[in-house]
Each structure stands twice: as structure tokens, then as C-alpha cells.
């Protein structure tokens with residue numbers, strides 16, 4: 001295999017116009033297939049008054065109603081009750097073609113299932129190969145997969161994809177504990193580690209505690225972040241890069257068709273992830289409240305909606321998971337092709353202040369520009385749950401400055417310019433706000 005930049009240049013570097021053509025062709029075939037094969041989709045489209053033949057353009061497709069996780073669960077429940085199978089209503093391929101089921105890692109409610117045929121396994125493998133190839137992984141490299149393996153879409157499907165590229169996977173998992181991960185790191189001498197950022201930081205700490213050794217001695221040249229937003233956080237990326245002496249990549253995509261990987265870039269920078277699966281996944285963004293499509297222009301923000309195209313098993317159609325996505329369409333300085341995206345928050349957290357859409361992650365990012373004058377810890381204080389907020393938006397912000405008045409004017413000017421809001425700021429001393437180990441809830445409701 002000669003050295004090449006991309007796993008599948010013919011697709012990955014396809015000119016945008018040609019790619020749109022391929023997407024439309026596959027989308028139209030997919031919608032007809034979904035309608036013919038899935039009772040749920042047929043009922044849903046009939047109720048909306050749309051027939052597969054009505055979809056002649058990508059704009060026509062926007063009339064197909066969105067689907068969320070609750071609907072997915074309801075379909076699974078009904079499917080179990082009526083057909084004795086969790087996927088009979090959604091999976092368009094007959095049961096004897098289904099070869100694998102994986103599930104989302106959601107902690108509440110019934111797990112939502114990804115149902116795949118041998119063809120779909122091939123699609124998933126291809127996407128993993130595209131991602132790792134871009135990062136420089138080649139046959140001869142060994143990857144230690146230290147993530148949850150049980151049912152997780154980043155478990156077995158990912159192991160399969162690494163083998164498809166021709167690299168060697170050591171699927172140690174995390175179910176056996178940290179000691180087992182370290183044991184196999186020392187025994188198999190992998191070049192790359194795949195883990196959540198928080199597990200990576202924990203390993204660095206554990207190595208230090210175990211007799212002052214360094215995680216650098218493990219010899220990883222790559223750290224692939226998965227499963228958590230920390231892979232896009234410059235501070236965490238820097239800690240991982242320094243702790244392991246490795247290049248840090250963020251990536252997403254398990255046993256389904258939505259896949260992306262970040263650029264090869266210094267840890268303090270993060271330009272988002274390149275979308276690598278446009279030939280098998282149609283990506284849209286919509287207004288989280290009006291649920292109308294937003295044009296994918298450079299820097300646009302909206303709720304992520306995806307549709308699997310050229311998918312046989314359980315093809316998800318206009319699936320909205322509640323993630324807020326920012327997209328960039330301009331060419332990336334790293335030279336890799338593909339639209340870039342960052343997950344910038346959850347639609348549940350989005351607020352509307354005088355018509356401006358404001359999300360906590362954007363506030364956090366803006367505040368961090370002022371570090372170390374602010375600690376970066378803050379809360380949004382609301383009288384009642386959003387999204388609508390009576391102006392001004394009230395923020396509680398930690399500062400190390402004795403007199404923050406100059407800081408306050410600078411901050412408010414930045415808020416006006418960047419987010420089109422002028423918040424009212426209550427200043428707090430450092431370490432006033434509670435630190436939460438996992439996901440910080442930025443919004444406080446008065447009296448609760």
C-alpha cells in the first residue's frame with residue numbers, strides 16, 4: 001500500500017457539487033427504501049402528507065418531520081409489544097440480514113439501538129479507517145482501546161474498524177479496571193491510546209502515584225479522545241499532550257454513519273472535527289426552536305440533524321439528538337477536506353435573550369478569553385426555566401481582581417460584539433462556585 005494522504009480520496013476529496021449530487025441520489029433511494037421497508041416511516045410520512053416521489057431536492061427533504069430519541073424509544077417499545085422484536089418497525093432489512101446491534105451510551109431510559117447489516121458494518125469500518133488514516137495510523141501500528149466495550153457503539157464497531165484499516169487493535173476495555181489497562185499497555189507496547197479524556201487524565205495521575213513514573217514512559221504517540229466533550233477543550237488537550245507526550249485528536253462516531261475527526265494541530269488549538277462520512281450521512285442544522293433548516297454557512301450554529309443514506313439496517317431519518325453544532329465550510333488550514341463541526345452545547349441549555357440565541361458554552365468560551373482575570377467558572381441565573389429570558393441575562397462570574405470594574409466594561413463590550421447581549425454581572429471570589437466532577441450545570445433557577 002503506497003503512502004497516501006487519505007483512505008478514500010475519490011470520496012473524501014469529491015468536489016462539493018458532485019458530492020451534493022451523490023447525496024441527493026442516495027437520499028432519494030434511501031427514503032423510498034425506508035418508506036417501503038419500515039411501517040413506522042410509512043405511517044410518519046403518510047401523516048405528514050409526503051411521498052418518497054415528492055423528494056426531488058434536498059429542500060423538499062426538509063418537509064420530512066424530525067425524529068428524536070423519545071420517538072426512537074417509543075418505536076422500539078411498540079415494536080417489542082407488537083412484533084416481539086425491538087427493531088422490527090424501524091429496521092428496513094429482514095431479520096435474517098441483521099448482524100449486529102449496538103446501543104447509545106445514554107444513562108437514562110431505554111437504550112436506543114443501532115441495527116446493522118453486513119453492508120452497514122462495511123460502511124462503519126470504512127469511516128473508522130478514514131478517520132485513523134487522516135491521523136497517520138497505518139498497518140503496523142497498535143491501538144489500545146480503553147473504552148467501555150459492553151454494547152457501546154465505540155466498543156466492538158470501533159475494534160472492527162481498526163482491523164479494517166489494517167492496524168492492530170488491543171481491545172482491553174475499561175471494565176477490567178485501570179491496572180489491566182496499564183498491564184496491557186506495558187505488554188503490547190501500543191502506539192496509540194483511545195480513551196475518554198477524563199480516563200486519560202486519570203491514567204496520568206495513576207502513573208505519577210505509582211512511584212513517580214511518567215505516563216510518557218508508556219510510549220503512546222497518539223491519544224484519541226472519544227465519548228466526552230473534553231477532546232475539544234484546549235486545557236484538557238494540553239494536559240493530555242504533555243502527560244503522555246502524544247499528539248491529541250478528538251473524534252466521534254461508533255456503530256452508525258456520523259463520523260468526524262479533528263485536525264492534526266497543537267493541543268492548545270481546536271478547529272473542530274472534519275466530517276468524514278458525507279456519502280453515507282446527510283448532515284443538516286436546524287433552528288432549535290422553530291425547527292426550520294439553517295443554511296450551512298461558515299460559522300453557522302444550529303441543532304444537528306442527520307440522516308443515514310445508503311444504509312440497510314435501522315436507517316435513522318432526520319434524527320435530532322439535541323446537540324448544538326457549529327459548522328465551518330471554508331477550507332481548513334490543516335489541508336484536510338470536509339466540513340468542520342464543533343458540538344457547542346445542548347439545545348436544552350439554549351436561551352433566547354431579546355431574540356439572540358445564547359448558549360452556555362459560548363459564554364464559557366468568551367469568559368476564558370479573559371483568564372486568568374476570571375477563573376472561567378460561572379453560572380447563569382434565571383428567574384424561571386428558559387429558553388426565553390427577560391433581559392438582562394444575569395451572570396455570576398468568579399474573578400481574581402479586587403476591583404473588576406475595568407474588566408466588567410471589557411467583558412460587556414465583548415459580549416455585545418460576539419453574542420449580541422449585555423449581561424448583568426455579579427462578581428464572586430475564586431472558588432465560590434461548586435466544582436463538579438463531570439458535567440457542570442451552568443444554569444441556576446432562582447429558588448430551586
Ligand SMILES: [Zn+2]
Nearest residue numbers: 263332334336
Ligand atoms: Zn482541519
